[in-house]
Amino acid sequence: MSDPSAHHVGITVADLDRAVDFYTETFGFDIVAEFAVGGDAFAEAVAVDDASAAFAHLDAGDIVLELVAYDPAAPGEAPELNHRGATHLGLSVDDVAAFHADLDDDVETLSPPRTTESGTTILFVRDPEGNLIEVLDA
Incomplete structure (x- = not known):
């Protein structure tokens, strides 16, 4: 194998x-x-x-x-992070706050950038389909 x-x-x-x-x-x-x-x-x-x-x-x-x-397409709902089987795409950027500031107004975010206990700054956004994307410091 x-x-x-x-x-x-x-x-x-x-x-x-x-x-x-x-x-x-x-x-x-x-x-x-x-x-x-x-x-x-x-x-x-x-x-x-x-x-x-x-x-x-x-x-x-x-x-x-x-x-x-x-x-054929099947209907679906926007995923919630705390549901079993939930997925998200993780993408790193040099500066989460600057990335957030440059986002188009129509991009949905779950909250402004937040620095977690681990010291990582994260931001969750949804694509137009409702899929979750975690943007974090590189």
Whole structure:
């Protein structure tokens, strides 16, 4: 067996174009690939009847951020951090306060930047789909 290594972090979204715009504009990520996948093998692999999906891969530094919009789409709710199975994307920046100050007014934050007991300054924001992103000091 080969040693596993990280390939990407995936986030399912309803509106791929809106999500791509958010991550490229807010975080400056570059698009590295856009493609679609469908067919029986894909539907069976993801266990969604008749599924197909559009994908965008973004260069997020040490990882690839994979945004995926499924057809058919299923409804969902914005995740809460304290719920079992909750996930979030963690991104580091040089200065959380400066990043916060430069955010567009329509970007939802859970609170202003806060320095925790560990000494790390954190800020949680939501993407347009409600997915959580933790921004922390590099």
